[in-house]
Amino acid sequence: MTTFNTKPFLLPPRHLYIHWPFCSFKCHYCDFVAFEQHADHQAAYHEVLLAEIRTFAKQYAYQTPIDTIFIGGGTPSLYPLPWITELFSVLRSSFDLSNCSEITLESNPADIDEEKLDCWHSIGINRLSVGVQSLDDEVLLKLNRRQRASDVQRVMKIAPKYITNLSVDLILGLPDVSPAMWEYTIAQATNWPIKHLSMYFLTIHEKTPLYFNVARGTISLPDEEYIVTLYDQTIQQLEAAGIVQYEISNFACNGFQSLHNTAYWERKPYKGFGVGASSFDGSGRYINTNNLVSYMKSSQNVDCIVPHSHEIITPKQALLEHLMLSLRQNKGLDLQSMVYLLDPQELVALKNQLPILASAGLVTVTNDRVCLTHKGMALENEVVLRLFQ
Ligand code: SF4
Structure with missing residues (x-):
C-alpha cells in the first residue's frame, strides 16, 4: 500500500539511518538501493534528504534525543565533504545529539584519505565501517569491486589517527577465494587495529550479474559444507584474537558491539531517511520509495513527504x-x-x-x-x- 501519510512515532525513534545511494560502480553481487555514477543527481538528492529530515523532526515539539546514527549506502565515503558537513549541521539543529554515542559511516577503502578522515572526525563521526570483502585483487576485480588490497592496508595505517572505532566487513563464500587466501585475510584482520568485524555469507540475489554468471555456469560457488567448516574455523581464529562473536555475522572486542545494529535486533524504533530507507515505529514498518525519481519529486510538496509503503506487523x-x-x-x-x-x-x-x-x-x-x-x-x-x- 503506498501512502503519503506521515505521523510522529508513538515512541520517538532514538536511532537514525541515512542512505547515500551513489556508488562509482555497481558490484556484481549487490542488490542494495544503489546507483552507479549519477553525478548530476547528487546535489538535488542531498537537498531532498535534508528536507526529509527537517520535515520529520519538526513533528515533535522538542528535539528528540538520538542514541545512534548510521550513514549507509551506496557509498557514503563518496558524500562530498561540504555536503556531509551540512547534513550534520541539519541533524544537530533537528535532533538532540548531545548523548549520541555511536555515529557510523560506511566506507570503501579506495575513497579514504586523511582529508576525509579529518572532516568526518570533526563533524562527529566516531565509527568507521570499512568494506574490505576480500583481500584477493583478482576476486575483487571480477566482482566489479573497485578497491584493492593495498587500499585496505593503507587505511589501517591512517584511519586510527582520526577514528579509533574501526569495523571491517568481509564476505564468506565469494567465488574463487582459496582456503589459503581466506586464512591470510583473517590473519591480517586479527592484526589490524579494528574493534569490530562483520562477516556476511555471500547471498546470490536474483537479477544481479553474479546470479546470471552462476546460472550460466561461468562462476561456481563453494559448497555449503565447506562454508560451514570455514565459518566455524574463522570464529575460533577471531575469538583467539579477542574478537568475539555476539551475533551470527558480527564479532567485537569487549565493549565494541554495534549499538545501532543491536537496536535493530531488539526491535527498537528507528527512523530511516533517503531513497529505499526503512523505518520501524514499534508496530509497523515504513519503506521509502526505492525509485530515485519519485524520491526526488518529494521536494515538490510543500512539506517534503516521501512516498512510502506501510506494513503493519501482525x-x-x-x-x-x-x-x-x-x-x-x-x-x-x-x-x-x-x-x-x-x-x-x-x-x-x-x-x-x-x-x-x-x-x-x-x-x-x-x-x-x-x-x-x-x-x-x-x-x-x-x-x-x-x-x-
Ligand atoms: S559499494 Fe556497496 S552499495 Fe555500492 S554497489 Fe558495491 S555492494 Fe552495492
Whole structure:
C-alpha cells in the first residue's frame, strides 16, 4: 500500500539511518538501493534528504534525543565533504545529539584519505565501517569491486589517527577465494587495529550479474559444507584474537558491539531517511520509495513527504521476528519470553523440536535459553523454519 501519510512515532525513534545511494560502480553481487555514477543527481538528492529530515523532526515539539546514527549506502565515503558537513549541521539543529554515542559511516577503502578522515572526525563521526570483502585483487576485480588490497592496508595505517572505532566487513563464500587466501585475510584482520568485524555469507540475489554468471555456469560457488567448516574455523581464529562473536555475522572486542545494529535486533524504533530507507515505529514498518525519481519529486510538496509503503506487523510476524532476531544473537532465545507470545499448543510444538535440533548439533538448550551452535548459525533459516512450522 503506498501512502503519503506521515505521523510522529508513538515512541520517538532514538536511532537514525541515512542512505547515500551513489556508488562509482555497481558490484556484481549487490542488490542494495544503489546507483552507479549519477553525478548530476547528487546535489538535488542531498537537498531532498535534508528536507526529509527537517520535515520529520519538526513533528515533535522538542528535539528528540538520538542514541545512534548510521550513514549507509551506496557509498557514503563518496558524500562530498561540504555536503556531509551540512547534513550534520541539519541533524544537530533537528535532533538532540548531545548523548549520541555511536555515529557510523560506511566506507570503501579506495575513497579514504586523511582529508576525509579529518572532516568526518570533526563533524562527529566516531565509527568507521570499512568494506574490505576480500583481500584477493583478482576476486575483487571480477566482482566489479573497485578497491584493492593495498587500499585496505593503507587505511589501517591512517584511519586510527582520526577514528579509533574501526569495523571491517568481509564476505564468506565469494567465488574463487582459496582456503589459503581466506586464512591470510583473517590473519591480517586479527592484526589490524579494528574493534569490530562483520562477516556476511555471500547471498546470490536474483537479477544481479553474479546470479546470471552462476546460472550460466561461468562462476561456481563453494559448497555449503565447506562454508560451514570455514565459518566455524574463522570464529575460533577471531575469538583467539579477542574478537568475539555476539551475533551470527558480527564479532567485537569487549565493549565494541554495534549499538545501532543491536537496536535493530531488539526491535527498537528507528527512523530511516533517503531513497529505499526503512523505518520501524514499534508496530509497523515504513519503506521509502526505492525509485530515485519519485524520491526526488518529494521536494515538490510543500512539506517534503516521501512516498512510502506501510506494513503493519501482525502479532505472528512480530513473534517470528523476535524468535529470529533473538536466535541470531549469542545470548539466544529466552523460552520464558515465548510463554506470553505463543498459545500452549504452539509452545509444546516448539519445545518438541528442540531435542531433535539439539541432536543434529544445531542448538543447545540451557536453563530455558536456546542458543544456536556455530553449525546452527550457518544454517539459521533451516532452524527457524523447523521451530516455527
Ligand atoms: S559499494 Fe556497496 S552499495 Fe555500492 S554497489 Fe558495491 S555492494 Fe552495492
